[in-house]
Amino acid sequence: MNLCAKGVTLHAIFQKSESAMAVIEKIRQRVGLVVFLIAAAIVAFLLMDALNTTSRMAGNSPVIGAVDGEKIDYQNYQAKIEQITDNYQNNQMEITDETRMQIREQAWNQEVEETLLRRAYDALGISITKEEMESLFTGDNLHASIKSAAAFQDENGQFSRDKLAQYVKSFTDGTEEGKARQRQWKRFEESVLKDELKQKYTNLIKKAVYVPSWYAKEVYVDKNKKANVNYVFVPYTTIQDTEVSFTDSDLKAYLNKNKEKFKQKDSKTIEYLTFDVIPTAEDSAAARKTVADNLEPFKTSEDAGRFVKIQNSDTPFSDKYMKKDEVSGAVKDSLFSVATGTVIGPYYEAGAYKLVKLIDRKMIADSVKVRQIIKIASDQASATKAKTTIDSLKTVLEKGGDFAALAAQFSDDPTTKDKGGDMGYVKPDAINPDLAKAIFYEHKKGDIFTVPTQQGLYLVQITEANPNAEAVKFATFSKNVEPSEQTRNAAFAKAQQFAGANTTADAFRKAATDQNLIIKKAENIEKNTYNITGLGISEEIATWAFLNEAGNVSSRIFQIEEDLKDGSGRSKTIYVLPMVSGAKAEGTASVDDVRTQLEAEVRKEKKAEKIVAKIGSAADLQAIATATGQEVKSAAELDFNSFSLADLGREPQVQGKLFGLQPSAVSKPIVGDKGVYVVQVTSFTDATPPADLSATKAEIGQPLKQSADFGVIQALTKAAKVDDERYKTRRY
Structure with a gap:
């Protein structure tokens, strides 16, 4: 169940603990014991979170900005960053430097949005009543996310209050999983309340949209004249x-x-020099020697995959069989002509010296037709039970049992159980890697076999397979040509020496010219810029630039990583020495x-x-x-x-x-x-307006109503004075 959401600061929901108790008592009178327990737990968590929020706000957290003078503190902002990051990780999304910067912007925008909306709610007296709280979390008008969550559904796919009660009860079972679910539920509660408040607000705006007849006539004429x-x-x-x-x-x-x-806006312009860390001839020779020294051991190794792992090869081992059109690089043709066990190399390719050993060659199918029975296992007890069931079913099938009937009765997969477990034709890249290995590389048509995975235990039968393409499995032992520590130190020393000797703008420019170094330029670096043209993710440089005056040369050498763009996925280190060469003040631009x-x-x-x-x-x-x-x-x-x-x-x-x-x-x-x-x-x-202008009014009014959902924040932000001072809290 994924109830994580963006979150919102709870406000004016429960002012006093007595209010919470009153809600609990009212629920007790209206619903059964199970529902009461759910409600009591939910209200308690809401109250606890509200109190925690108050406690956090009372601290001495640094101020990172303001909305019309109302301060935004660092602690709440950081909490949002952590929450959004958790959501990314829970959804197995890769978090790169670029993503981290985007998360910060998202967290900041949430802080600004919540401040603006809270002020609007307070001004209009918008709040969530106790009765609405009951209805959303425990009543007949349950929030759609609760009703649709798989974790709260019974075996017939219907919402179960018992399941919800069990889920809430698990918060206090003393396990880490229970604590994680509790945190997730809190965020869900906050998200629901936030959405409900905003829905009330935007509904008010939508109801205020009125298109008078005279205006509809003018629009009709403008459009049709x-x-x-x-x-x-x-x-x-x-x-x-x-x-x-x-x-x-x-x-x-x-x-x-x-x-x-x-x-x-306020911005700075920098001029900068780059000092690339480039591998030397000695670095290249060292990588070649490492590969050459491993040639004989690699040839004689009985398990080539284990060898490259133990010897820390820069190319990870994959036990996948690859067809010719899937193999890339210089050895593509050779792998399909040499004998099994042959080692090719050493050779140089894409910034690395390599050895490649052919492990096996066989015919494989592009796709196969399979059917399955799945028993899901989430812990040791359920895994043991799943194995017992699957072993018994395998025995029945081997004696001629009906696969389709057994799948319908025992499989935990709702998408295939009613189809006799039939998965149809599958390709290796489209299914679980453990399944793909067993189905495509280890078994043939007619085989019935089990496959353990992280999700549970699979019982699989291959019903159709036509191996029609030659494929190879191979291992690569490689060492990238990387700059040594000595090479890195030499590049850094060169940059540091330049910085120490040229501390003014004039000296910086003259020395660069004398040494044939190319001065590069980046303009319009704003307060919270993190991506600098020509440098990529360079938050530290941007922060330094904004905290220094025009003419200042950095005494610190900054380091960035740049993609080599050679297909290897590797990067090179670049040392950067910046100088602030210009500044623009917020307001009207100057002529220059x-x-x-x-x-x-x-x-x-x-x-x-x-x-x-x-x-x-x-x-x-x-x-x-x-x-x-x-x-x-x-x-x-x-x-x-x-x-x-x-x-x-x-x-x-x-x-x-x-x-x-x-x-x-x-x-x-x-x-x-x-x-x-x-x-x-x-x-x-000329165009004559129709007597009935309802269609024209709807055509005008509907887009205005729809824009309320996203346009209200833009309008509130534009009308407010938002000060973003996050850069002052960053280190460089």
Whole structure:
């Protein structure tokens, strides 16, 4: 059962222990003993968690940010990180450095969201009542996650209150599993309460959505009114860049008029040097010698798979049989031609020296048809019972018993038991590895055999198999060519020596030039950046940059790992020496910060002025076309919502002014994104709104209601002042 969820701080559920006791007493009066026990346990856990939450909040946890001045503390944030990490691990998801950073962002967003929502709930008086609590966890209106959880279902797949009671009782059985289930249940409770509160809140917003008839009429007309137009379009490209000029004053004036377009956050720019740790010739020779020294022992080993494991080969052993199209590398062809027991190598490939020994070669099937009986085992007692049952069934089958009937009666697999245990045709990569090994490599058609797995014991029969492809099993002993400690120390010493000798920006740049070192640059590093362009996951460097002023050269050498991208999955170490070369303050960008964008916009303005001057006093489209060297074009059936001109895409300025024109009237020059336009409406096809506007109202209102589910957080966040100061608590 997976009841883990994102979690939420419980608030205003039970203010006093007396409230909890009142809920328990009310449940006792209304339901039976079993349900009462469940309810009592749930309420107790809720109360305990609420008290624990209060206790945590009372500590001296560091502050990592604030929402409109309300502090967010580190301890709650860290608890969320641990909880989300647990969820990843419970779902067997790989946790990489990138994933860890994403988890931190997810935890932070949860903290902000919960703070914003709690304030909204408090302002509106939204809460979960005691009666709703009863209904969700013990009453007739049980939460869907409880009713659908496999752990709470009986043998007929129906929800069982007895199963739920047993589950809750297991919290206090003294085992680690029981404690884990208790923690999981708490998170589930919190998640349900969080979802219920948010559902109430968003429902209020949805109920507030109202589309008046006058607005529905306007939307209907905008969508269905059509315009036929003639127009002249003069592209900015008709004016050469060299024909216009502007000064920094022009750029500043444009910036002042369009401040909202050029908002920026606090950020730093760094310049940095990298010192790669590259294996030397001596490192390569050492790896080759290790492989060569193991050639004879590898040849004479009776168990090649065990040999590569004991000798710490950098290529792990797999006892899988592989067809030719599954084998890669230099020995692909040789493995299918040499005798069993042959050792190939030493040879160099993908950054490693290797030996390969052919263990076996046989014909295997692409897929086989099998049927199974499964007895699930979760502990030693159930494993012993499962073995006894499976052994007895195997004996019956070997004497001619009916596999299908036995599967229907004894198998614990609900997906195959009603089909006589038939799994259909299976491929080795699509089933449990232990099963695949037994089915494809150790048995043949007609065999009946048992396979122990972590889930339990399988009784399997192969009903169809056609071995049609040659496959090999082999072992690889390899040693990667890795930098030695001496090589690593030399690269680090070089970086450290450079840092010690060049402590200013000018010295940093001059020394890099003198030593033919390439200075790289990373811009717009914000407070909590963890992924730096060119460096990848570099949280420590980002933190250092934001805590230092422009011109500072780091006294510390940072270390990152970079994927070799040679197919080996290995990485190389790089030492990084950064320098803060620039800083941007939150607010409107300076001219220098956005000079390129400003120049592009001001250049368009200057070109527009020249085009408008060319148009002059020309009053009809043909005269305008002649004056500007263009032609009169036409467009039909344009509407306000999907407005576009052929090959030009959307032009909002033209769109807005066109539908405000009277038929036959010629517009003044309209400055657009791609050039200057002059438009004449030849005709409008008016749209008459229907008497019944319900369909239009629904079309308008439904998306607004749907957006409440995700848009409310965006709106609350935008309206709040969120200070994210997590970087101050990080070490570098």
